[in-house]
Amino acid sequence: MKKHKDYDCNLGCMVENTLEIIRGKWKGIVLTLLFDKCYRFNELQRQMPGVTQRILTKQLRELEQAGLVVREVLSLKPFAVCYSLTDLGRTLKPVMHCLKQWSLDHGHEVYALETVQD
Amino acid sequence: MKKHKDYDCNLGCMVENTLEIIRGKWKGIVLTLLFDKCYRFNELQRQMPGVTQRILTKQLRELEQAGLVVREVLSLKPFAVCYSLTDLGRTLKPVMHCLKQWSLDHGHEVYALETVQD
DNA sequence: CTGTATCCCGGAGGATACTG
Protein backbone atom coordinates (compact mmCIF):
# COMPACT_ATOMS: atom_id res chain seq x y z
CA MET A 1 0.00 0.00 0.00
CA LYS A 2 1.27 3.40 -0.86
CA LYS A 3 1.71 6.32 1.43
CA HIS A 4 -1.20 8.64 1.52
CA LYS A 5 0.65 11.88 1.08
CA ASP A 6 4.31 12.37 0.32
CA TYR A 7 4.44 15.80 1.85
CA ASP A 8 2.63 17.84 4.43
CA CYS A 9 0.22 20.35 3.05
CA ASN A 10 -2.10 22.36 5.18
CA LEU A 11 -4.15 23.77 2.34
CA GLY A 12 -5.95 21.55 -0.09
CA CYS A 13 -4.61 18.42 1.48
CA MET A 14 -7.81 17.63 3.30
CA VAL A 15 -9.61 17.67 0.02
CA GLU A 16 -6.94 15.48 -1.50
CA ASN A 17 -7.19 12.94 1.28
CA THR A 18 -10.84 12.38 0.57
CA LEU A 19 -10.32 12.42 -3.16
CA GLU A 20 -7.65 9.74 -3.08
CA ILE A 21 -10.06 7.34 -1.48
CA ILE A 22 -12.59 7.60 -4.26
CA ARG A 23 -10.16 8.24 -7.10
CA GLY A 24 -10.39 4.81 -8.65
CA LYS A 25 -12.31 4.69 -11.89
CA TRP A 26 -15.16 2.56 -10.54
CA LYS A 27 -15.18 3.42 -6.87
CA GLY A 28 -17.77 6.12 -7.14
CA ILE A 29 -20.20 3.76 -8.78
CA VAL A 30 -19.44 0.93 -6.39
CA LEU A 31 -20.07 3.13 -3.39
CA THR A 32 -23.22 4.57 -4.90
CA LEU A 33 -24.57 1.09 -5.50
CA LEU A 34 -23.68 -0.14 -2.04
CA PHE A 35 -25.48 2.74 -0.36
CA ASP A 36 -28.74 1.05 -1.26
CA LYS A 37 -28.03 -2.56 -0.47
CA CYS A 38 -25.33 -5.19 -0.37
CA TYR A 39 -24.31 -6.77 -3.64
CA ARG A 40 -22.91 -10.04 -4.83
CA PHE A 41 -19.81 -9.83 -6.95
CA ASN A 42 -21.44 -10.57 -10.26
CA GLU A 43 -24.39 -8.36 -9.43
CA LEU A 44 -21.97 -5.49 -9.10
CA GLN A 45 -20.28 -6.39 -12.35
CA ARG A 46 -23.56 -6.49 -14.19
CA GLN A 47 -24.45 -3.04 -12.89
CA MET A 48 -21.18 -1.69 -14.20
CA PRO A 49 -20.87 -2.35 -17.90
CA GLY A 50 -17.26 -2.30 -19.00
CA VAL A 51 -15.50 -3.34 -15.87
CA THR A 52 -13.52 -6.58 -15.84
CA GLN A 53 -13.31 -9.02 -12.98
CA ARG A 54 -9.75 -8.15 -12.24
CA ILE A 55 -10.39 -4.45 -12.02
CA LEU A 56 -13.58 -4.77 -10.05
CA THR A 57 -11.80 -7.03 -7.59
CA LYS A 58 -9.01 -4.52 -7.34
CA GLN A 59 -11.31 -1.61 -6.67
CA LEU A 60 -13.17 -3.61 -4.06
CA ARG A 61 -9.97 -4.68 -2.35
CA GLU A 62 -8.81 -1.10 -2.14
CA LEU A 63 -12.12 0.06 -0.72
CA GLU A 64 -11.83 -2.79 1.74
CA GLN A 65 -8.31 -1.73 2.72
CA ALA A 66 -9.56 1.78 3.28
CA GLY A 67 -12.19 0.36 5.60
CA LEU A 68 -15.15 1.46 3.53
CA VAL A 69 -16.35 -1.91 2.31
CA VAL A 70 -16.74 -5.34 3.85
CA ARG A 71 -16.42 -8.59 2.01
CA GLU A 72 -18.44 -11.36 3.49
CA VAL A 73 -18.37 -14.97 2.35
CA LEU A 74 -21.91 -16.26 2.31
CA SER A 75 -21.36 -19.84 1.28
CA LEU A 76 -18.65 -22.07 -0.08
CA LYS A 77 -20.60 -24.83 -1.77
CA PRO A 78 -21.99 -22.48 -4.34
CA PHE A 79 -19.29 -19.90 -3.82
CA ALA A 80 -20.99 -16.67 -2.91
CA VAL A 81 -19.75 -13.43 -1.38
CA CYS A 82 -21.49 -10.26 -0.43
CA TYR A 83 -20.12 -6.75 -0.46
CA SER A 84 -21.52 -4.09 1.80
CA LEU A 85 -20.53 -0.79 3.36
CA THR A 86 -18.99 -0.30 6.76
CA ASP A 87 -20.17 2.47 9.03
CA LEU A 88 -17.26 4.49 7.78
CA GLY A 89 -18.26 3.80 4.21
CA ARG A 90 -21.75 4.99 4.96
CA THR A 91 -20.43 8.33 6.16
CA LEU A 92 -19.47 9.03 2.57
CA LYS A 93 -23.09 9.27 1.57
CA PRO A 94 -23.39 13.05 2.03
CA VAL A 95 -20.12 13.49 0.19
CA MET A 96 -21.28 11.48 -2.78
CA HIS A 97 -24.57 13.30 -2.69
CA CYS A 98 -22.66 16.54 -2.84
CA LEU A 99 -20.74 15.42 -5.90
CA LYS A 100 -23.87 14.15 -7.57
CA GLN A 101 -25.75 17.33 -6.86
CA TRP A 102 -23.05 19.47 -8.37
CA SER A 103 -23.10 17.39 -11.51
CA LEU A 104 -26.85 17.82 -11.72
CA ASP A 105 -26.63 21.55 -11.14
CA HIS A 106 -23.58 22.44 -13.17
CA GLY A 107 -22.42 19.39 -15.09
CA HIS A 108 -23.94 20.61 -18.33
CA GLU A 109 -22.02 23.86 -18.11
CA VAL A 110 -18.81 21.89 -18.14
CA TYR A 111 -19.92 19.74 -21.01
CA ALA A 112 -20.68 22.86 -22.98
CA LEU A 113 -17.04 23.78 -22.86
CA GLU A 114 -15.64 20.33 -23.45
CA THR A 115 -17.75 19.77 -26.56
CA VAL A 116 -16.28 16.66 -28.03
CA GLN A 117 -17.66 15.35 -31.28
CA ASP A 118 -15.78 12.18 -32.01
CA MET B 1 -9.80 16.55 -25.26
CA LYS B 2 -11.13 13.19 -24.32
CA LYS B 3 -14.70 12.09 -24.12
CA HIS B 4 -16.23 12.47 -20.72
CA LYS B 5 -17.85 9.09 -20.45
CA ASP B 6 -17.53 6.15 -22.79
CA TYR B 7 -20.84 4.69 -21.79
CA ASP B 8 -24.15 5.79 -20.38
CA CYS B 9 -24.64 5.04 -16.76
CA ASN B 10 -27.60 6.21 -14.77
CA LEU B 11 -26.22 5.21 -11.41
CA GLY B 12 -22.99 6.59 -10.11
CA CYS B 13 -22.30 8.51 -13.28
CA MET B 14 -23.25 11.85 -11.80
CA VAL B 15 -20.68 11.34 -9.13
CA GLU B 16 -18.13 10.31 -11.72
CA ASN B 17 -18.77 13.39 -13.80
CA THR B 18 -17.86 15.65 -10.93
CA LEU B 19 -14.94 13.50 -9.90
CA GLU B 20 -13.36 13.57 -13.34
CA ILE B 21 -13.15 17.31 -13.21
CA ILE B 22 -11.11 17.37 -10.04
CA ARG B 23 -9.28 14.09 -10.57
CA GLY B 24 -5.96 15.66 -11.51
CA LYS B 25 -3.33 15.31 -8.84
CA TRP B 26 -3.08 19.02 -8.09
CA LYS B 27 -6.50 20.30 -9.03
CA GLY B 28 -7.95 20.07 -5.58
CA ILE B 29 -5.20 22.22 -4.16
CA VAL B 30 -5.35 24.69 -7.01
CA LEU B 31 -9.06 25.15 -6.59
CA THR B 32 -8.79 25.45 -2.84
CA LEU B 33 -6.17 28.13 -3.20
CA LEU B 34 -8.13 30.05 -5.81
CA PHE B 35 -11.22 30.18 -3.64
CA ASP B 36 -9.49 32.78 -1.51
CA LYS B 37 -7.86 34.99 -4.08
CA CYS B 38 -6.34 35.05 -7.53
CA TYR B 39 -2.79 33.82 -7.85
CA ARG B 40 0.18 34.45 -10.07
CA PHE B 41 1.71 31.38 -11.66
CA ASN B 42 4.76 31.22 -9.47
CA GLU B 43 2.76 32.04 -6.39
CA LEU B 44 0.74 28.93 -7.05
CA GLN B 45 3.84 26.88 -7.60
CA ARG B 46 5.35 28.06 -4.35
CA GLN B 47 2.21 27.04 -2.48
CA MET B 48 2.43 23.56 -3.95
CA PRO B 49 5.75 21.98 -3.11
CA GLY B 50 6.59 19.22 -5.53
CA VAL B 51 4.75 20.35 -8.62
CA THR B 52 6.73 21.19 -11.73
CA GLN B 53 5.99 24.01 -14.13
CA ARG B 54 4.87 21.66 -16.84
CA ILE B 55 2.42 19.83 -14.65
CA LEU B 56 1.06 22.94 -13.02
CA THR B 57 0.52 24.45 -16.44
CA LYS B 58 -1.23 21.29 -17.55
CA GLN B 59 -3.54 21.20 -14.58
CA LEU B 60 -4.38 24.86 -15.03
CA ARG B 61 -5.06 24.41 -18.74
CA GLU B 62 -7.43 21.56 -18.02
CA LEU B 63 -9.26 23.54 -15.37
CA GLU B 64 -9.45 26.34 -17.89
CA GLN B 65 -10.88 24.02 -20.54
CA ALA B 66 -13.47 22.84 -18.07
CA GLY B 67 -14.46 26.45 -17.54
CA LEU B 68 -13.49 26.57 -13.90
CA VAL B 69 -10.46 28.83 -14.11
CA VAL B 70 -9.57 31.96 -16.00
CA ARG B 71 -6.11 32.90 -17.12
CA GLU B 72 -5.59 36.61 -17.40
CA VAL B 73 -2.50 38.28 -18.76
CA LEU B 74 -1.72 41.25 -16.56
CA SER B 75 1.29 42.69 -18.32
CA LEU B 76 3.78 41.79 -21.00
CA LYS B 77 6.79 43.93 -20.11
CA PRO B 78 7.34 42.09 -16.90
CA PHE B 79 5.41 39.04 -18.01
CA ALA B 80 2.66 38.46 -15.49
CA VAL B 81 -0.48 36.38 -15.53
CA CYS B 82 -3.18 35.87 -12.98
CA TYR B 83 -5.30 32.81 -12.38
CA SER B 84 -8.74 33.09 -10.85
CA LEU B 85 -11.99 31.18 -10.65
CA THR B 86 -14.97 31.57 -12.92
CA ASP B 87 -18.47 31.69 -11.50
CA LEU B 88 -18.73 28.03 -12.37
CA GLY B 89 -15.48 27.34 -10.57
CA ARG B 90 -16.80 29.10 -7.51
CA THR B 91 -19.81 26.78 -7.40
CA LEU B 92 -17.41 24.01 -6.46
CA LYS B 93 -16.77 25.61 -3.10
CA PRO B 94 -19.45 23.66 -1.22
CA VAL B 95 -18.29 20.47 -2.88
CA MET B 96 -14.71 21.01 -1.84
CA HIS B 97 -15.90 21.94 1.61
CA CYS B 98 -17.77 18.68 1.74
CA LEU B 99 -14.65 16.71 0.82
CA LYS B 100 -12.56 18.62 3.31
CA GLN B 101 -15.09 18.13 6.08
CA TRP B 102 -15.20 14.41 5.55
CA SER B 103 -11.44 14.23 5.77
CA LEU B 104 -11.55 16.16 9.02
CA ASP B 105 -14.28 13.98 10.44
CA HIS B 106 -13.21 10.57 9.23
CA GLY B 107 -9.82 10.86 7.57
CA HIS B 108 -8.02 9.45 10.58
CA GLU B 109 -10.18 6.35 10.55
CA VAL B 110 -8.96 5.58 7.07
CA TYR B 111 -5.37 6.19 7.98
CA ALA B 112 -5.77 3.79 10.87
CA LEU B 113 -6.48 1.01 8.45
CA GLU B 114 -3.92 1.94 5.86
CA THR B 115 -1.13 2.00 8.43
CA VAL B 116 1.94 2.27 6.29
CA GLN B 117 5.33 2.28 7.92
CA ASP B 118 7.80 2.71 5.10
C1' DC C 1 -19.30 -17.90 -8.91
C1' DT C 2 -15.44 -15.39 -7.58
C1' DG C 3 -11.67 -14.78 -8.11
C1' DT C 4 -5.89 -14.87 -9.30
C1' DA C 5 -1.98 -14.88 -12.86
C1' DT C 6 0.12 -12.81 -16.95
C1' DC C 7 0.86 -9.72 -20.20
C1' DC C 8 -0.01 -5.38 -22.18
C1' DC C 9 -0.91 -0.33 -23.15
C1' DG C 10 -1.86 4.54 -22.79
C1' DG C 11 -1.57 8.36 -20.40
C1' DA C 12 -0.70 11.11 -16.16
C1' DG C 13 2.92 12.80 -13.93
C1' DG C 14 7.78 14.14 -13.62
C1' DA C 15 12.95 15.75 -14.74
C1' DT C 16 15.41 18.76 -17.33
C1' DA C 17 16.58 22.13 -20.62
C1' DC C 18 15.33 25.83 -23.43
C1' DT C 19 12.46 30.42 -24.77
C1' DG C 20 9.91 35.04 -25.36
Place this chain on the structure above:
DNA sequence: CAGTATCCTCCGGGATACAG
Protein backbone atom coordinates in the same frame (compact mmCIF):
# COMPACT_ATOMS: atom_id res chain seq x y z
C1' DC D 1 8.11 35.30 -15.14
C1' DA D 2 5.57 31.93 -17.30
C1' DG D 3 5.73 29.04 -19.88
C1' DT D 4 6.91 25.13 -24.17
C1' DA D 5 9.74 21.01 -25.82
C1' DT D 6 11.65 16.36 -25.04
C1' DC D 7 12.16 12.42 -22.98
C1' DC D 8 11.18 9.09 -19.50
C1' DT D 9 8.92 6.33 -15.74
C1' DC D 10 5.38 4.31 -13.48
C1' DC D 11 0.96 2.70 -12.64
C1' DG D 12 -4.08 2.33 -13.33
C1' DG D 13 -6.73 0.01 -16.16
C1' DG D 14 -7.75 -3.70 -19.44
C1' DA D 15 -7.77 -8.43 -22.17
C1' DT D 16 -7.36 -13.02 -21.64
C1' DA D 17 -6.70 -17.35 -19.62
C1' DC D 18 -6.75 -20.26 -15.81
C1' DA D 19 -8.24 -21.98 -10.78
C1' DG D 20 -10.66 -23.24 -6.34
